[in-house]
Each structure stands twice: as structure tokens, then as C-alpha cells.
Amino acid sequence: MSDQLIIFDTTLRDGEQSPGASMTKEEKVRIAKALEKMRVDVIEAGFPIASPGDFDAVHAVASVIKDSTVCGLSRALDKDIERAGEAIKPANSGRIHTFIATSPIHMKMKLRMDPDQVLEQAVKAVKKARQYTDNVEFSPEDAGRSEVDFLCRVLEAVIDAGAGTLNIPDTVGYNVPEQFGGLIRNLREKIPNSDKAVFSVHCHNDLGLAVANSLSAVMNGARQVECTINGLGERAGNASLEEIVMAVKTRKDIFPCNVDHLDTTQIVSTSRLVSGITGFAVQPNKAIVGANAFAHESGIHQDGVLKSRETYEIMRAQDVGWSTNRMVLGKHSGRNAFKTRLKELGVEFASEAELNDAFGRFKDLADKKHEIYDDDLQALVTDANMEAENERIKLVALKVCSETGETPNADVAIMVDDQEHSASSEGGGPVDASFKAIESVVNSGSELLLYSVNNITSGTDSQGEVTVRLKKNGRIVNGQGSDTDIVIASAKAYINALNKVLSDAERAHPQTGDV
Ligand code: KIV
Ligand code: ZN
Numbered sequence: 001m002s003d004q005l006i007i008f009d010t011t012l013r014d015g016e017q018s019p020g021a022s023m024t025k026e027e028k029v030r031i032a033k034a035l036e037k038m039r040v041d042v043i044e045a046g047f048p049i050a051s052p053g054d055f056d057a058v059h060a061v062a063s064v065i066k067d068s069t070v071c072g073l074s075r076a077l078d079k080d081i082e083r084a085g086e087a088i089k090p091a092n093s094g095r096i097h098t099f100i101a102t103s104p105i106h107m108k109m110k111l112r113m114d115p116d117q118v119l120e121q122a123v124k125a126v127k128k129a130r131q132y133t134d135n136v137e138f139s140p141e142d143a144g145r146s147e148v149d150f151l152c153r154v155l156e157a158v159i160d161a162g163a164g165t166l167n168i169p170d171t172v173g174y175n176v177p178e179q180f181g182g183l184i185r186n187l188r189e190k191i192p193n194s195d196k197a198v199f200s201v202h203c204h205n206d207l208g209l210a211v212a213n214s215l216s217a218v219m220n221g222a223r224q225v226e227c228t229i230n231g232l233g234e235r236a237g238n239a240s241l242e243e244i245v246m247a248v249k250t251r252k253d254i255f256p257c258n259v260d261h262l263d264t265t266q267i268v269s270t271s272r273l274v275s276g277i278t279g280f281a282v283q284p285n286k287a288i289v290g291a292n293a294f295a296h297e298s299g300i301h302q303d304g305v306l307k308s309r310e311t312y313e314i315m316r317a318q319d320v321g322w323s324t325n326r327m328v329l330g331k332h333s334g335r336n337a338f339k340t341r342l343k344e345l346g347v348e349f350a351s352e353a354e355l356n357d358a359f360g361r362f363k364d365l366a367d368k369k370h371e372i373y374d375d376d377l378q379a380l381v382t383d384a385n386m387e388a389e390n391e392r393i394k395l396v397a398l399k400v401c402s403e404t405g406e407t408p409n410a411d412v413a414i415m416v417d418d419q420e421h422s423a424s425s426e427g428g429g430p431v432d433a434s435f436k437a438i439e440s441v442v443n444s445g446s447e448l449l450l451y452s453v454n455n456i457t458s459g460t461d462s463q464g465e466v467t468v469r470l471k472k473n474g475r476i477v478n479g480q481g482s483d484t485d486i487v488i489a490s491a492k493a494y495i496n497a498l499n500k501v502l503s504d505a506e507r508a509h510p511q512t513g514d515v
């Protein structure tokens with residue numbers, strides 16, 4: 001029997017550090033439930049000291065997740081560790097992940113500490129974390145650019161202090177596979193008590209090598225990989241969970257460990273859930289979860305696959321959950337079927353009123369679109385479509401006129417703080433005209449950074465899913481909207497983003513918070 005590879009998902013923590021990807025507590029809980037269903041081993045739910053919102057989210061995830069370990073991040077500081085310890089308290093199995101930088105540049109320029117001080121603080125932090133849980137992980141931040149002898153000293157000392165997992169981050173994505181694998185091997189060989197801890201890796205994708213570096217580390221003895229759904233994360237992102245898992249599963253012949261405990265059929269729906277919530281669309285040619293990942297265009301390939309799937313496919317689409325996107329409901333489906341299917345998808349309604357509201361939107365959609373797929377249902381219940389009661393701006397009506405040779409025009413009616421306003425505007429196209437009309441009422445002064453449209457399912461009656469990214473006073477937010485009419489979907493997405501821009505409740509980005 002080969003070892004089991006521990007899958008540590010950090011979508012809710014490092015993934016959330018992507019500008020604009022911040023998630024509400026409810027969204028984090030939904031993603032955590034999907035990860036638990038996939039049987040991910042560890043879920044890093046957030047950075048509790050970063051903000052009260054982040055603390056609440058980690059606490060909420062720790063309260064509902066039963067089968068996965070729930071982890072909270074902390075710097076190697078008493079106040080961080082106390083907060084993380086408090087946040088994971090309700091967990092069946094809770095972990096504190098504490099870190100301090102060990103590279104010369106980080107120690108000198110960022111921490112302004114000498115190596116002995118860093119070593120002392122690392123040991124102190126691990127001992128402090130052990131007062132809250134037996135399950136403590138330590139990371140020497142920027143390990144990929146740290147001196148190996150110093151890393152060995154720190155890691156030996158933190159194992160003695162009680163760290164059970166040593167996570168080696170390539171924080172800036174600087175490493176390359178052979179060298180990074182060699183580093184892991186070297187550390188395991190040189191550190192006298194290395195057999196007392198699990199070696200983990202955490203790779204960033206600045207050179208597009210996060211997955212390759214992680215897998216090279218696995219070949220050299222790492223038995224935990226930190227990764228995110230869709231590779232979401234700081235800058236170019238983190239190693240993608242779906243690519244790591246499917247590489248190890250598909251190439252059982254070469255990897256010295258397995259991921260047999262995971263339910264890989266949950267991958268596609270979880271990927272959809274994360275992209276829907278964060279507004280970070282998945283590129284069509286993305287491995288495993290991209291819309292084209294299992295599509296064959298060329299005649300030769302199609303012919304080969306029809307004769308024998310293995311000619312051009314190394315994995316089965318259904319093993320990662322592609323075929324589970326069944327047509328589940330239609331126009332005649334009842335409220336109970338709707339509620340039951342959403343429960344199976346991990347979505348529960350906070351109140352009857354919320355359920356009735358969503359069911360009303362489902363009926364409207366079913367009038368326009370005969371076949372309702374799981375992805376349509378997921379889109380119906382994204383926060384963007386849930387019209388939370390505390391939203392200040394709501395779309396009442398939109399009429400656009402787009403005609404060859406004429407300047408497009410939009411008439412919009414919106415509620416702002418319970419008062420109805422209407423406005424008209426011209427624009428370069430119907431979407432541009434609608435946004436201008438809305439902004440002329442709201443006067444948000446925000447800058448549009450991104451506008452993207454994806455179809456949720458195939459067919460011309462598919463819902464369009466629109467993401468709008470806005471920036472105001474250095475804060476970046478994403479808004480989403482979906483509808484069978486993409487101009488309406490765009491207006492919904494824009495209003496969703498504006499509500500976030502105007503909302504005080506939205507959590508501060510961990511990177512810009514007061515930590
Ligand atoms: O990239 C990094 O170094 C991190 C640490 C906190 C593990 O995210
Ligand atoms: Zn990271």
C-alpha cells in the first residue's frame with residue numbers, strides 16, 4: 001500500500017488573497033462543504049487575525065465541517081495564534097498554521113530581525129499554538145529563497161517544539177521542479193528528526209511551475225500538498241488542486257502515494273462553485289475543469305475517441321464530474337424537487353422566504369429555458385442573484401435599443417435605498433449604455449477593471465454569466481449576474497459590484513487589513 005497524499009486546500013485563504021476574490025462567510029461555508037464532500041483532508045478557512053469577518057468565517061467553517069480538518073493561519077505572533085486558536089475551537093479536528101519568513105531578504109527588509117531572533121520566534125509560536133491544538137503546522141515563508149542550513153536549523157527546532165507538519169513554501173514562485181524536489185529531499189535527509197513530521201509544499205505559480213514543483217516535491221518525499229481550486233491565489237495563483245489530484249490519480253504508476261480517498265467526481269461542480277462565487281472565470285483550455293478539457297475538435301481525434309476512448313483521453317470526463325451536470329429540473333418541477341436538488345449541491349436556504357424567492361427565479365428561468373442544469377441552479381443561488389435584503393441598489397427594469405447604424409441607448413430604472421430612480425444613456429454598445437445609465441444615478445466614481453461573459457451551459461438559450469470588477473479607493477470587488485439575456489446579466493453584475501463597493505459590511509482584503 002502506498003502512502004496517502006494529504007490534500008490541503010487553501011482556496012478560502014490564499015485563494016481569497018487574489019485581488020477581488022474576497023468571499024462572505026456564507027460563501028466560504030458553501031465552498032467548505034463542497035470541499036468536505038470531495039473529502040479534502042485539510043481546509044484552510046482563513047486568517048482569523050486579518051479582520052473580524054475572517055475570524056467569523058473560520059469559526060463558521062469550523063462549526064459546520066465534520067470530516068475535514070479545519071485550519072486557521074497565523075503569523076508567529078501571540079495575538080495571531082490566540083485568534084486562530086479561538087476561531088478553530090468548534091472544529092472536530094482543528095489545526096493552527098503558523099509562519100515566519102526565513103529568507104535573507106524577508107528577514108532583513110520585512111521583519112528587520114536576525115536569523116537567531118527568527119528561529120526563537122518560530123519555536124515560541126509553535127509552542128504557543130500547541131496550547132490550542134496538537135495539530136500544528138509551521139511554514140518558513142519564502143523557503144524557496146532561504147539558505148538550506150538555516151532552514152534545517154529552524155525546522156529541526158520547530159519539530160522539537162511540537163510542529164507535526166512542516167510546510168515548505170515557494171512563496172514567490174521562483175523555484176523550478178528538479179531543484180525544488182531536491183530541496184525537499186535534502187531537508188528530509190539533513191534534518192535529524194525529520195521522520196517526526198509530515199513534509200508539505202505550497203507553491204505559487206509565477207513561472208507557471210506551481211503544479212510541476214509540487215509534484216516534484218511529492219516524488220521526493222512530500223506527503224502534503226497545499227493547493228487551491230482552479231489554481232486561484234495571490235498574483236499568478238497557487239498550485240491547482242484538480243491538476244495535482246488528477247496527476248497523482250492518473251499516473252499511479254509513477255507516484256509513490258495515492259489520492260484514493262478523494263471523491264474526484266466533485267471536482268467540476270466545486271470548480272464551478274468557486275468561479276461563480278469569486279467571479280474568476282476558468283479559461284476554456286484549463287486542464288481538468290476547462291470547458292474544452294475533454295472536447296475533441298479535430299476529425300482524427302473524434303474518430304479515434306469514438307473507436308476507443310483511450311486513443312486520445314487519459315482520464316474519463318465522468319471521473320472529475322463532467323457528466324454529473326445532468327438535466328435535473330424543468331418547468332413542471334416542484335418546490336420540493338428544487339429544494340432537494342440544491343441541498344444535494346450543498347445549498348441550504350436560511351429561511352422559507354429565501355427559498356420562495358429562489359424558487360420564483362427558477363420558475364422565471366424555466367419559462368425561458370426548458371432544460372435546467374445543475375450549473376443553472378448554482379447560478380440562481382449565487383449571492384448576486386439572491387438580492388440580499390441589505391442591498392442598497394436593486395434593478396427594477398432595463399430597456400435597451402441596439403440597431404444597425406444607430407447609437408445604442410439604455411433606459412434603466414433602479415431602486416437606491418428604497419427610492420426609485422430612472423435614467424437614460426447612450427453608449428458604445430447596449431452594455432456600455434446600461435452601465436453609464438446606472439452610474440449616472442449611483443455616482444459611485446468606481447473604475448471598471450474587468451468585464452467578462454461566460455455561458456453557463458451550452459446552447460443559445462444558455463444563461464450568460466457576467467463578471468464585473470470595480471475599483472474604488474484601492475479596494476477591488478467582483479460582481480456577478482446571470483440571465484438568459486446577457487445585457488440584463490451585465491446590469492445585474494454591475495449592480496452587484498456596486499452594492500459591494502457601497503457596503504461597509506464587506507470584509508477588508510487580508511492583504512490590506514490592519515494585520
Ligand atoms: O505563500 C506563502 O508563503 C504562504 C504562507 C503563509 C504559507 O501563503
Ligand atoms: Zn501562499
